[in-house]
Amino acid sequence: MNNNLAFTKEASPFINQRLLNHSSVMEQKIYQVAGNVYSAVGFGLQNPLMIEGDDGLIIVDPGESLESSIHIHNEFRKITNKPVKAVIITHFHPDHWGGTKAYITQEQSDSKEVLVIAHESFMKNVSSSNGQLADIRMGRAIWMYGSILPNGEQGVVNEGAGPLLQKGTIQMVTPNTTIKSGGSLELTIAGINMEIFNCPTETDDHLLVFLKDSKLLHVADAIQAEAYPNLYTIRGQNRDAVVWYRGLDKARSYAPHYLTGAHMRPVSGKQECMQLLTDYRDIIQYTHDQTVRLINHGLTPDMIVDALKQLPPHLYHKDRLGEFYGTFSQAIRGIYDTYIGWFDGNPANLNKLSPKEEAIKMVAMMGGREAVLKACQEALDKKEYQWCAQLATYPIRIKRDDMEMRLIKAKAVRYLGYQAENATWRNWYLTCALQLEGAFDAIAKQAGPNGGFPSFSKTIIELPTEYMFESYKTKLNGPESENVHASLKCIIDETRETLILEIRKGVLEIHHNSDFTCDETIIASKETFAEIMAKDITIHDAIKQDRVIVTTPHYIEEFFNYFDNYTSFIHMPFTFE
Template identity: 35%
Template sequence: MPVPLLLQGLSLALFGGFVATSLAAETPKPATALTASVNAAWNERLPFADQADFQAARRGLIEAFDGVIRDEDGKPAWDLPAYAFLNGKPAPDSVNPSLWRQAQLNNIAGLFQVSERLYQLRGMDLANMNVIEGDTGLIIVDPLLNQATAKAALELYYKHRPRKPVVAVIYTHAHVDHFGGVRGVVDEADVKAGKVRIYAPEGFFEHAISENVMAGPAMSRRAQYMYGAPLPRGERGQVDAGLGKSVPSAGTITLIRPTDVIAQPIERRRIDGIDIEFQLTPGTEAPAEMNLYFPQFRALCMAENAARVQHNILTLRGALVRDPKVWAGYLDQALQRYGDKSDVLFAQHHWPTWGRAEIQTFLADQRDMYAFINSQTLRLLNQGLTPMEIAEKLKTLPPRLANKWYTRDYYGSLSHNVRAVYQRYMGFYDGNPANLNPLPPVEAGQHYVAAMGGADKVLALARESFKQGDYRWVAQLTNHLVFAEPDNKAARELQADALEQLGYQSENATWRNAYLMGANELRNGVSRQPSVGSNAPDLVRSLTPAMFFDYLSVRIDAEKEAGEDLLINWSFSDLKEDYALTLRNGVLTHRDGVLHPQADVSVTMDKELLDRIALKETSFLKQLMVGNISMQGERLKLGRLLGGMDEPDGNFNIVTP
């Protein structure tokens, strides 16, 4: 009766489990004449003659990086040469010129000096790793997503600077691309010995582990669409992720528990001779996040609260909706507190901003952008507009904001961000009773197809709309037909063609990736290849028993277990912790720190052993047989419960039923 693998897709829910090789079996099609025309028109909409960002992105370059980083097993974890097609070329018809420009900027990678004693490793992972030179050692701000890329980045730094030891690591927030490479820059033994301190905002550890636990497998699958990791790199494939190029496709995600928690709204520390003022910003881009100010260098680190994109209020992979009002408030606080005291602003994505006036404008614009999204969505929902109506009405930011490159829709988008604000305040229901209990996709598709006169009629209408360039309608129309008749090859191909053109036209990298992933899977099916890149034993070990039991609860088929009642006492010898679990009405709940007076079954084991079972290093049954797990009572009932849990499907269908 093995305990099911807990973390299928969980450890990398933020970015998905990435398929090792490209999905593409069928060559993507070229841009249509209409798409080429739509994309060409962008050259007149935005100030492409402005080259200031390219100058800023190259400023301080010490050594460019354009190589491949391999993980501990020799697999490519980071492949920047795959994006060489972007270099020095104008945008092709199949890529929105604004996105092409952003993708070219994100190709500028290497070691950069930001200011005195402050260096940045950029383009070696999705995020940046910043190095501050202390009096005796190094302070690392955000050690990237995995061990391989972080180690390679630090080695590039050491190639040009003295090989001082790392004495401190700062996690700015609780997303995995900002802490997952920590073991690539420090040894946990040095942390335990007090040689290295690790700083993080209050709530970091809990959110780093739990944010994606409950819906991990679903988030992982949807993240494949958001980041387009399985897509081929190229003019008709994945070109960028908005925040950076992509995500590492291999390597180990690591985590070392913080030694020092920043808990006050404004907190000052002196670390190896460097003064740092921490500004906590909970509930902004991450549930636990903080900005950093370095008064000696007049340098401000904005974590991921201010990037050279419009960020997400709600990510396409799925997450809790963020609060743009709170976000704008903390940006204003940073502007007020540090705006006139900063000569350089850097962040955990993209390139820095230099100059006090430029920094103040940048922070004010970012503040106004999130405040606009919040206030204008509320204004329109109070007029009775529905989410899609608001998205159609608010097609652009105010002109002064819309013409700034750092407010463009490369990662978040105005369209899906205003719908997220609606969701935050009003929920899923738009107020129209017709939408209160609609038919599910398959049944709705069958009715729509029948009402329009059958599949041939739907296809004829869709083909005519495709010729007219009405790709959004084609995608909606053929979606009904695909769900009504999933084996209708003509419908799948026509929807794929429409999604492909929508992807080619999209300024938003994540929208492009989603459209092209949909087109690819409509043509070629869902890849069933095993995922790579989700090796994260540290995150598994960091699960508390309460988190473990919470995750078990969402794996139980309530209908199947509704008639089975079971009281379980579960004790962890090494932690000296007890838990009382109750299975009743198909629902598993737990009480922490107590035991049932009379349980049906009792389990005693070490938490360390549970971690090994979850990592598939051993099995529950084997450890029970050799005596490392003690069990008394209704062993068969517990065995049936654990052995019969649902296994998440990391490759579930999205564009087909």
């Protein structure tokens, strides 16, 4: 029986061979390390860790969804039935905490029956990522992880950092114990002597866990996967390369004899652990330093990518460092953007024509649409897929429903996907092909509302009330409300928390002073507020269902109409620009 969620096969004309080989490291297995530590590899994108103590368990990063975490929890229960004494959440990415309620309840955290440990900025970071950026982060993540693609030869092979991102219910348990930036916590839980310390690497709120007796170091995403790190992730985030490799230097100072990680198989032996930590920090420093060296020569991102081409031989394609998740070229562009920003020094780029205006002029210069179509077909015939995709983009910018051009671009990007060594690039190419062919919407809608993913109201309700409303600021449509001054008192029925929303000429300010004089008041449960904000329910229907108390319904309705809907990934036009 093949216990591997990743696609495995000896060879396929539709899959880059190295990417296909990479699936073999993701076999579903509970690895026992240092006697009492168990790493659940291959059950999803992220590998939960169970540490068995004398009279209880410590769970590190419970998993990405409730459903997948229940499965892993059941596997752990085949090893031991000891109670959970602590949960450690290493950082704010949802694949590390989405399944926490498979192990414990919020009540157990509130009462401190179970220690729930995270960085002090954990809740703020979750709010920023899953609140004000919820639409675009979900949208781009779905493309990056190929979440609507089939699994297999013509779809998702693996995710680079793991076999498959597990869709499902995401539920948070808020921490009861936090660690300050630069700080650490030394404690003994169930007889396990450990140090949990802040180690900024992939994220600033990263926590690493060191077991003193066995010298096991859990690196979480500090070693991001058995792959080149995502210094820039195509779902849209730069990571600080200097912070990351210095964090790995801190990890090296612990001289571990065992390494476990959230997206990798365990490593045993002091020499092997130190070599991996050193290689990983070196690949990051090399990328950073050589990019900055050429920035100082005045080179643009494209010029730097062309000049450096690939990593040096001792790092290029080394075991556990292949470009399956991050890539050297996208890291270079991310580092450039971090230091220099969007302007590459070319004055023609200061005030560019709009993409559509440029496309009209380019197509005319090339002899019109038919000439471009002919050139695209010739490029396809020569297997110049990148050139074909770039050329076809111009006519599509002019007329989005030009299906002949869309289909030729779809063919080009599909072939680029088949050739890609990087899993996330492959997923993006193949998802793009579906959208160009017109199949994207139908496939997404077959999976249910929001493509089978939780509604936005279910996402934001997991945030503390203050953060839920704070994220609403960026939904206010500034141009539509630039002449509006209105206020609304919002009372959460079950807790009596009170927040004042004041729209003031294109800006939403939130007040916590209950004495603030408001134009109107609305009383509802937190769940109802989340549904109103996400526009899952109208004010009219909420009144009909006795879910809100208001005196002037039309005022409330008009107030919330100044805010945008959440944008489903189905409607994000990445393909056409």
